Amino acid sequence: MSVRHAIYPGSFDPLTNGHIDILHRGLLIFDRVVVAIAVNLRKTPLFADEERIEMLRETFAGDDRVEIDTFTGLLVDYARRRAIPTVLRGLRAVSDFEYEFQMASMNRRLTGEVDYLFMMTSEDQYYVSSTLIREVAANGGSVEGLVPKHVEARLYARFGRPVVGGG
Numbered sequence: 074m075s076v077r078h079a080i081y082p083g084s085f086d087p088l089t090n091g092h093i094d095i096l097h098r099g100l101l102i103f104d105r106v107v108v109a110i111a112v113n114l115r116k117t118p119l120f121a122d123e124e125r126i127e128m129l130r131e132t133f134a135g136d137d138r139v140e141i142d143t144f145t146g147l148l149v150d151y152a153r154r155r156a157i158p159t160v161l162r163g164l165r166a167v168s169d170f171e172y173e174f175q176m177a178s179m180n181r182r183l184t185g186e187v188d189y190l191f192m193m194t195s196e197d198q199y200y201v202s203s204t205l206i207r208e209v210a211a212n213g214g215s216v217e218g219l220v221p222k223h224v225e226a227r228l229y230a231r232f233g234r235p236v237v238g239g240g
């Protein structure tokens with residue numbers, strides 16, 4: 074029987090429980106998922122490439138269904154190089170849809186060889202985004218329960234422990 078692969082791409086700056094939710098649910102459909110971290114981004118990430126890789130590795134260490142990899146350049150070129158034609162992405166809200174629809178449509182224009190599978194984020198994670206996590210942590214709020222413990226520790230090491238919102 075052939076092995077079903079998917080690529081789960083993103084910036085993961087930082088990894089959130091929303092990402093983990095999508096990945097776990099993706100693994101109910103795919104045998105292996107390659108988490109492809111976009112590195113050398115034009116925008117400067119909060120966490121350096123190496124740190125973002127470490128956060129993913131720490132989370133999925135020991136799960137041989139999950140491969141952590143990095144890519145630069147176009148996602149469709151990476152997918153072609155890896156010979157994996159399916160991209161997995163999470164959809165949280167209508168606002169995500171526009172962005173995802175644009176990217177998927179552009180990628181389809183670039184190549185017809187890659188298709189997307191979108192999964193809806195679980196209802197307890199639908200408002201969690203890396204952008205909000207960075208903003209809350211940077212302003213002294215608690216991100217407990219929204220990111221893995223080791224990611225929380227990295228955020229607090231960067232910004233200090235929370236002064237509001239519990240934690």
Ligand code: PNS
Nearest residue numbers: 082083084085111146147148176179180
């Ligand atoms: O987690 P993000 O920031 O929403 O992920 C976006 C990402 C990295 C998947 C997207 O920006 C991407 O695929 N970047 C690689 C460059 C590329 O292919 N750009 C054209 C997309 S239409």
